[in-house]
Amino acid sequence: MNQIAPKDRRRWLVCSFYRFVPLPGPGPMRDAIRERMSGHGLVGTILLAGEGINGTVSGWPEETGRFLDWLQTFPGLSGMDIRESWAVALPFRRARVKIRKEIVTMGVPGVDPLRHAGDYVAPEDWNTLIDDPDVLVIDARNDYEVKVGRFDNAVIPHIASFREFPGYVQDHLDPGDGRKIAMYCTGGIRCEKSTAFLKQQGFREVCHLKGGILNYFRTVSGERSRWRGECFVFDDRVTVDQTLEAGNHDQCHACRLPLDAADKSHELYRKGISCPYCSKEKSDRDRARYAERERQMLLAEERGEAHIGPQIRSG
Numbered sequence: 001m002n003q004i005a006p007k008d009r010r011r012w013l014v015c016s017f018y019r020f021v022p023l024p025g026p027g028p029m030r031d032a033i034r035e036r037m038s039g040h041g042l043v044g045t046i047l048l049a050g051e052g053i054n055g056t057v058s059g060w061p062e063e064t065g066r067f068l069d070w071l072q073t074f075p076g077l078s079g080m081d082i083r084e085s086w087a088v089a090l091p092f093r094r095a096r097v098k099i100r101k102e103i104v105t106m107g108v109p110g111v112d113p114l115r116h117a118g119d120y121v122a123p124e125d126w127n128t129l130i131d132d133p134d135v136l137v138i139d140a141r142n143d144y145e146v147k148v149g150r151f152d153n154a155v156i157p158h159i160a161s162f163r164e165f166p167g168y169v170q171d172h173l174d175p176g177d178g179r180k181i182a183m184y185c186t187g188g189i190r191c192e193k194s195t196a197f198l199k200q201q202g203f204r205e206v207c208h209l210k211g212g213i214l215n216y217f218r219t220v221s222g223e224r225s226r227w228r229g230e231c232f233v234f235d236d237r238v239t240v241d242q243t244l245e246a247g248n249h250d251q252c253h254a255c256r257l258p259l260d261a262a263d264k265s266h267e268l269y270r271k272g273i274s275c276p277y278c279s280k281e282k283s284d285r286d287r288a289r290y291a292e293r294e295r296q297m298l299l300a301e302e303r304g305e306a307h308i309g310p311q312i313r314s315g
Helices: 027-039 061-071 123-130 162-172 189-200 212-219 284-302
Strands: 012-020 043-049 052-059 083-087 095-099 119-121 135-139 149-151 180-184 206-209 227-229
Touching: 012 061, 012 189, 027 043, 027 061, 027 095, 052 061, 083 212, 119 123, 123 135, 123 180, 123 206, 123 212, 135 149, 162 189, 180 189, 180 212, 189 206, 206 212, 212 227
Parallel strands: 043 095, 119 206, 135 180, 180 206
Antiparallel strands: 012 052, 012 083, 043 052, 149 227
């Protein structure tokens, strides 16, 4: 795969979007999107399922804008809420368009965000909501995301993947207590599904942050922000700060967990091979494989090419 060479010092536009909408037989749509992404020189990941579309793409601003204009000509995709941020280098290594059973995997049949999702809360109103002691604020993200940043006073479910969220609800929440629940996630898509699940389980007052953390960053800034830390994103930037610029975390190439400066100064950290969180879990064969991959990545960089390594997991 050849590196896309920038013609000047402009930055790359990164756009995230989703829409729950019936997409029967998404195969032809997948093929058309692949061709169009290639034509516009875009990289990123787009997931298609019978329930809708979920994706993040990156490229030159003009080309990215043309692609998104075209994408929204598909039935049901007009007017998608698109969240923009920026990167100094391409945050994905290739273009991927895949068909999945779900665009965000919960693993529970029959959850319908189109009919049952919770009420939206605008970012401007979020601070007032989470200050209410009668509101239970829940972070819908995974533990490795929470590790780098969170809202004040949020309850952390301590889940490793979104598939574990229904179990958390069963074990820790009671629809009979009548308490209002407010949820948040990175871009909003997991909250669409998690709040729909809650309502179908009998919880009545359920709401979520519209557009997620990224929309909050775009709207609420400075001293008004109640966010602490950075926000994990599913691309090579690893995290973004509250100005939507690339954050200060790297990612372990072995276990994919985000790493801060203290993690990288730990005696168990070996760049590209292991970190304090996975060093004892990996075999000698694993470490040898990771070391060879790191060597190939360095060689690719010296040749001015983009080495295709493992992709960041989504969720």
